[in-house]
Amino acid sequence: MAREVAVLGVGMHPWGKWGRNFIEYGVKAARDALADAGLEWKDVQLVCGGETIRNGYPGYVAGAAFAQALGWTGARVASCYGACAAGAQAISVARAQILAGVCDVALVVGADSTPKGFFAPQAGDRPSDPDWLRFRLLGATNPVYFALYARRRIALYGATDRDFARVKVKNARHGLNNPNARYRKEVTEEEVLASPIVSNPLRLLDICATSDGGAALVLASQEFARRRTTAPVTIAAVSTVTPRYPSTVIEMPNFATDSAAVVAAPAIPFRDSITAAAYEEADVGPENVDVAEVYDLSSALELDWYENIGLCKPGGAERLLNDGVTTIGGRVPVNPSGGLACFGEAVPAQAIAQVCELVWQLRGEAAGRQVEGAKLGVTVNQGLFGHGSSVIVKR
Amino acid sequence: MSTVKSRVPAVEGWFEGDGDALRLLGSRCKSCASYFFPKESFSCRNPECQGSELETLPLSRTGTLWSFTDNCYKPPAPYVSPEPFAPYVIAAVELAAEKMVVLGQVVAGVEVGDLEVGMQMELVAATLFEDAEREYVVWKWKPAAF
Numbered sequence: 018m019a020r021e022v023a024v025l026g027v028g029m030h031p032w033g034k035w036g037r038n039f040i041e042y043g044v045k046a047a048r049d050a051l052a053d054a055g056l057e058w059k060d061v062q063l064v065c066g067g068e069t070i071r072n073g074y075p076g077y078v079a080g081a082a083f084a085q086a087l088g089w090t091g092a093r094v095a096s097c098y099g100a101c102a103a104g105a106q107a108i109s110v111a112r113a114q115i116l117a118g119v120c121d122v123a124l125v126v127g128a129d130s131t132p133k134g135f136f137a138p139q140a141g142d143r144p145s146d147p148d149w150l151r152f153r154l155l156g157a158t159n160p161v162y163f164a165l166y167a168r169r170r171i172a173l174y175g176a177t178d179r180d181f182a183r184v185k186v187k188n189a190r191h192g193l194n195n196p197n198a199r200y201r202k203e204v205t206e207e208e209v210l211a212s213p214i215v216s217n218p219l220r221l222l223d224i225c226a227t228s229d230g231g232a233a234l235v236l237a238s239q240e241f242a243r244r245r246t247t248a249p250v251t252i253a254a255v256s257t258v259t260p261r262y263p264s265t266v267i268e269m270p271n272f273a274t275d276s277a278a279v280v281a282a283p284a285i286p287f288r289d290s291i292t293a294a295a296y297e298e299a300d301v302g303p304e305n306v307d308v309a310e311v312y313d314l315s316s317a318l319e320l321d322w323y324e325n326i327g328l329c330k331p332g333g334a335e336r337l338l339n340d341g342v343t344t345i346g347g348r349v350p351v352n353p354s355g356g357l358a359c360f361g362e363a364v365p366a367q368a369i370a371q372v373c374e375l376v377w378q379l380r381g382e383a384a385g386r387q388v389e390g391a392k393l394g395v396t397v398n399q400g401l402f403g404h405g406s407s408v409i410v411k412r
Numbered sequence: 413m414s415t416v417k418s419r420v421p422a423v424e425g426w427f428e429g430d431g432d433a434l435r436l437l438g439s440r441c442k443s444c445a446s447y448f449f450p451k452e453s454f455s456c457r458n459p460e461c462q463g464s465e466l467e468t469l470p471l472s473r474t475g476t477l478w479s480f481t482d483n484c485y486k487p488p489a490p491y492v493s494p495e496p497f498a499p500y501v502i503a504a505v506e507l508a509a510e511k512m513v514v515l516g517q518v519v520a521g522v523e524v525g526d527l528e529v530g531m532q533m534e535l536v537a538a539t540l541f542e543d544a545e546r547e548y549v550v551w552k553w554k555p556a557a558f
Contacts, residue, residue, distance in 0.1 A: 137488035144423070149490060154423055154540065154550055155502060155515055156487035164481035165504050172479070172529035216481045217524045262459050263446075267478075267504050267513050276447040277511040280458055 021251040022115045023242030026054025026235035027373040032199040032228045032360045039072050042231030043083045043128035050233035062120035063093045065111040067103035067127030067365030083126045100400030104368030109255045111236050121241040127365035128231030148270040160224050162269045164216035167317035174332040181223050182209035184316035192355015194385025200359045223316040228361030232370040250379045254298035254409040260287040269401035288325040291405035292397050299409040303327030307391040308378050310371035312398040313356040326397050353386045368406050371396035375410040422540045422548035434537040435470035447510040475505040477531040478513045482524050492541040503553040505533045519554040532556040
């Protein structure tokens, strides 16, 4: 059994399109997490920031940017990037330093301020950067990749656009009462199906927006936590695995998969391996999961995740959704926060926000969206360039 | 007065030939024979292989449609779009011999309704964008029966 770290505090800046500096969102989230933990900023020995690439130099040194804004205390610092999985990288570094005995109390913060519309590559001509080239040569936006997966689901399992719409309807309902969600409005299947197609078969309401937001965690050693509180929620595993060669599913920002001509594809595909590594580390399995936060970049992708995290066999996700299993009140609710459908994506904050939600759920503090009696939750997320991310939270 | 614009690749060294003779240029490791696209120049990416010598070779020009979608809205720069923007299709095609899936735009005139996963597809050269003097050419997929 892996050693655990305690989550003493969680905090968020609400998601939206606020148009302010990302540091402000991070500081608000950090102060809320510290207040939730009953600690002061000067108690923090390590700050781990999830980096943002859209906010100039302070974004690349996010940990230090947050530390400076909170007031230099001499705390150690780390800044981590893993695209959409940046937040999990920051959690992983904080956890490792706590478990190694380097520090007792760490603050993990991720925040982003995003432009309107499609995510685009960094400015400037960079003809050797695949993230630049995929836009230049193909016009392959992020929704293009999401749509390729969705079409594949239709071809393999007979999924329909109505199934995809029902994911959005469920998540919109889940997020209605979440004070940190950007979109808090019921959506009907008909509204989803009437929204314009962006990349066939995905419509505007199937695809997550880009958002501003911030999320923070205060993590501590079990010894430190025992002196402050009884039975805190703990992190039992953090998976940050990369693919195994050959990776045979096309991934952003690539033009091609690896070739399986010489070496056969691995028995466990990349997306399945992300949570499998977390389950193994925590010595649990999907049958132990009471609640999950999965990365619904598109409504269709949420269905893929049900299978990737072991909630059902490949091809079984539509049934799980349509039987209400993944709705609050069902056997294993997925995205009780409302997910990216209600939040939109604030890249370096997102994997941290997933953990915040599970902590509120496991404490019984998720007012208006509570999964009753939840004792173990799992997050899963993925960043381009091969970043897996999964965290297991338990009480 | 009309002038014929010169045709130049939109990216150097990723393909050779024009029209139906276009072939994507990949790499094959001289040690383990693994294929790569785009080309690798200094190290084989098979973790079981220590190879550092890779040869450039043309890849299969046909394959099976793995998945497809379209762009109904204009992608952001550095994509260079004709004005006015016209929606176009993007395909992911599995090359049979190389067992790798390669993305490409689909030739103009093909819509998502014309496609089905599992169809046979082939490569052609087609214009990606043009300026006053040149047409910039890229590989595109087209249904073999089209």
